[in-house]
Amino acid sequence: MSAPAIRFEDVTLGYDGHPAVHHLTGEIAPGSALAVVGPNGAGKSTLLKGLVGTLKPLGGRIDRGALKSGEIAYLPQAASLDRSFPIDVFDLVATGLWRKIGPFGGVGAKGRAKVRDAIAGVGLTGFERRPIGTLSGGQLQRALFARLALQDAPVILLDEPFAAIDADTVRDLLDLVARWRGESRTVVAVLHDLETVRHAFPETLLLARRPISWGPTAEALRPERLLEARGMTEAFDDRAPVCHSHAA
Template sequence: MAAYLRLRDVTLGYDRHPAVHHLSGEVASGALLAVVGPNGAGKSTLFRGIVGILRPLAGTIERGDPDVRDIAYLPQTTDIDRSFPISVFDFVGTGLWRSTGFFGGMGRQARGRIAQALAAVGLNGFENRAIGTLSGGQMQRMLFARVLLQDAAMIVLDEPFNAIDARTSADLLALVRRWHAEGRTVLAALHDFELVRANFPETLLLARGKVAWGATAEALTADNLQEARRMCEAFDDGAAACVVDDMPSRAA
């Protein structure tokens, strides 16, 4: 299967201090890939690079036919300003911006699509609620509804099942399976190894750098998990800034 996403010796970080080191690999079109690793392994940093929020310090991120506008990104809920005065309906409606534009009208068809997305994630009756009033599980359902509306070829999910109840996890995991069955490329940062083993055929085990990348059963071995912990514990946050070539890197 053709590569949808190709990472070539990618280093990502902040203020020239790397959080992901020299990562290379390919994600095939239609892949269902889990990205796992200890806290501080660089999973969120990697995803910010893939979706175009963060520019590589070195190396390149090459995408398939679609550009970054055809990637749906579900951030961690901690990245959402829950004090912002917006309703659930209007927040989910931002998933239509790619087709309507920032100032596009909210016509009958668009409103119908938003209602369908809310129904698909079990949020009927929450349309007029302020996002700050939602529970953790309701917040994740809302974020999944926005992803549904984006109708993207690649879906990037950062900790989509973190701190939510088992029923919500099962409902949202069914959506992930649906996207995969539709041929979309899905990447998810996860902590639950049993969930990964049961549902994700491919895994990238990350610990600032690549520990293993391939079939989940081969990536998530006891030896690899121990090595990932060792690599993260050995990382020195006070190390000197990363030295990169003078030529600027770019996300292709």
């Protein structure tokens, strides 16, 4: 598993011409584990959307190296999933095989074995035929991590993966993240719990619309940096002047 480096060159991401992430430059090294930290509205989810490619930059460039589409596995915030839909755990996890089988290919006996392994890997064996609507929040997150594992992607993006999840589940899922790192996959996670960040993510990007600090976690999360991040202006200003500082 060799993930190429991902480079941001003066990237601005946003909506309706207003930046949510302003002038970000830097590199995510192959096989690194990067935590993205910052206040609400700091542009953390927007950054992941830009990374995965569903949101085009307003300015600058994101260089994904030789990564093909589908080689970035992305776990959005739980809200995008319709939990009332009649689909069971096995089928939901099996969608992680999409890159291999596409819209028409069969899952096959090998694929089914892989799905069962992935489900076992997150401790959900026995839940295969349970509709997703009957799962607890933690169980659903385990299922979604099983799908991520099945995607077998060199780059894995997690958007607030541990929000409202109990400590046991967080520990199990962090073990899985550690295993992905052992397989030289790049992991980028939006997180709020600084203890988790310091414990499991060697590198941190502190974001408050613009990058406040980016580097080794202990450095990036120094108290004065955190204070600076808290001073972020939250509102879009419709009368703000047009920004000309892009390096063309």
